[in-house]
Amino acid sequence: MISLAGRDILHSWGKFVFTGVGLGLLIGVTLSMAGIYRGMVDDAQVMLDNTVADLWVVQQDTQGPYAESSSLYDDLYRSLLNMPGVEYAANVTYLIMQVGHGEQDVSAMVVGVTAGTPGTPGQPQYLVAGRHITRSHYEVVADISSGFKLGERIRIRRNFYTVVGLSKRTVSYNGDPMVFIPLKDAQEAQFLKDNDALVQQRRRNAENPDFNRPGIPDLIAVVNASQSTNTYVNAILVKLKPGTLPEDAAEPIRRWMRLQVYTRIQMESILIDKVIDKSARQIALFLVILSIVSAAIVAFIIYTLTLGKIREIAVLKLIGTKNRTIAGMIMQQSLALGVIGFVVGKITATFWVPIFPKYVLLEPLDSVAGFFAVLAICALASLVAIRMALKVDPAEAIGG
C-alpha cells in the first residue's frame, strides 16, 4: 500500500511547507518562552552557585536578602565564626541600582563584598580578565555582560570606580550583571545622602530638644556622626566546614543568635517560588495560549485541506477505501505538518535566542517534551477534519 498522505504532501508540498513554516515560527516562539523560563531559573541558580555560600544569615522574620530587604549589624559575622560548623562568614550587601557608564546607565546588582581571596563567599569565583579587588575603595569587578571594559571609570551614586576585573555569568536572579565593589563603599553608597539632605537632617537634630541638650554640648555631634555612617549589611554568607550538614549548623544560629538562616535548598525555593513565580506563571499562561493558537491553526489548515479533497474522499470511499485508511491519511498529514513545524521552530529558536536580551536556556528535554506536545496537538487538531471526512457520502462521487 502506498502512503496516500505522503503522496498528497509531495503533490502540494508548497502548501505544506508554507503552513509548516508559519506553524514553525509559532513553535519557535513557544520553545523560546520555555527557554526564557529555564533561563530565569538558571540565572537564579547561577547566582546562588556563584555566591559559594552554604547558609544565608539574614534579619529575623525576613526572607532576604533577595526576596525582601534585610539588615544586620556588620559586626555579627564575628559571632557567627564561633558557631559550630562555621568555617567562614562574610558580610554582603546587595543593591539594585543604575551604574553610570559614560553617557548611559546600566541596570546592575551592586554587590558589596569584603576584600579577600577568590572563592570566599560573595566573591566572583573566577575572572575572565583583570584581577580581584585588592583595595578597600573605588575598585570594581563587573560581569562582562555589563559592557564595561578593564580600566574604565564607572559611576555609582556620586563616586567613580575603576574596573579592575571582569567576571562571566555572574548575574542577579533577573539577569542583571553583578558589579562587585568593596563592602565599605557599598555601605556608603546605600546610605549616601545628598548635601541638602545632610544639612536638613542636621538642622532637625539641632532643633530636637532630645538631641540638643544645653547640659551636654557634645551629644549633637555624636548623633550627627552616627546618622551619617552605615553599620548595616544585608546578609552574612556562611561557608561550613567539610562534612557539616547545613541544617545542623543553621539550627543553633536560629536559636541562639535569633537570626533567620536559609540553606541553599531553602534559598533556591524562595527565589523560584516567590521571586520569579509571577514571571513563571505569566510564561506558563503564554505557553497555554500559544498551544491553543497552534492547535487552532493546525485544525483550520487540515480542515481546509480536507475540505478541498471532499470529492477525492468520496471517490476513495466509493472504490472501497476503509474509513480507517482515510482517517489515517488526514492524521498523518496533520502529524507531518507538526514535524515540519517543529523542525522549523527548533531551528529558528536556536538562531534567534542569542539576540534575546536575557539568558534563554533551550533544554534538550524541553524540546523532546515540546515535540510530543506538538504531535499530540496535531493529532487532536486533525479530529475535526477526520470527523468531516468520515461523514462524506460515497454517493456524492456518483452525482445526481
Added chain:
Amino acid sequence: MSGKGIHIEGLKKRYGEGDTAVHALKGVDMQVAPGEVVGLIGPSGSGKSTLLKCLGAVIDPTAGRMVLGDEVIFDNDWKVHDLQALRRDKIGFVFQAPYLIPFLDVTDNVALLPMLAGIPNSKARAKALELLTALDIQHRARAMPSQLSGGEQQRVAIARGLVNRPPVILADEPTAPLDSERAMAVIRILNDMARQFETAIIVVTHDEKIIPTFKRIYHIRDGVAHEETGEGRGFE
C-alpha cells in the same frame, strides 16, 4: 469472474418519509448477462442515478432483491456485511467526470484498488499497466492526472473501474464530457472489456449518439424500468 451477471427484482427506493417522501424507484426489474453492455436511459429525475447507487451499495434500497454473480447481496436488507469490500471487489465505477486522485500518477490511480485489497504494490502496478495497455494509454503511465486530456483521463478512469476485474461495472454518463469520436471509443472499450472479462456493464446515458450502440436498453419512466430491444443496435 463470469458469474451470472446482474439480477434485480422489484427494487424500490423511497427518499424521505411521510408527505415529502419521494418514490424514486417503484419496483424495478432488470437483468444484465455477463459480457453484456446495456444502456439505461430516461428523463432527468427518473431514477437512473438512484438505481446505480442502490446497485453500487452506496445507498440503501427500501425493498426488493439484488443478485451480483451468484451472490444475493440484497433481499429486503443487505446480505453482505462489508459493503466497502463489496464495492472494492465486485463493482467497478465509471463516472461522468473521471474523478481521478490528483496526487497519484496514472499508474497508481489504477493500482490503488488492488493495493486497497491488499495486493503488493509491484503486483498491483503490473495489473494496472496491463489495463492501461489494453486501453492504449500506457505511454502516459507516469503522468499526473492534471497533465492528461479529458479523453485520456476518462480512459484511466475506465481502467480503474476494471482493474479488479469486477463482475459488474456501473457507468454514469461516462461519455458526457467527450466529443462523439472519443465517446464512441469509450463505448468500444467497454464492449471489448465486457466480452474479454465477462463483465456485466450498465451505462447510464443521455447521449443520442451512443444510444444506438446498445443491443438492449432499459428506459426508466416514473420509477419503473421498461426494456427495449432495438434492431440494428448491435455494436460492431
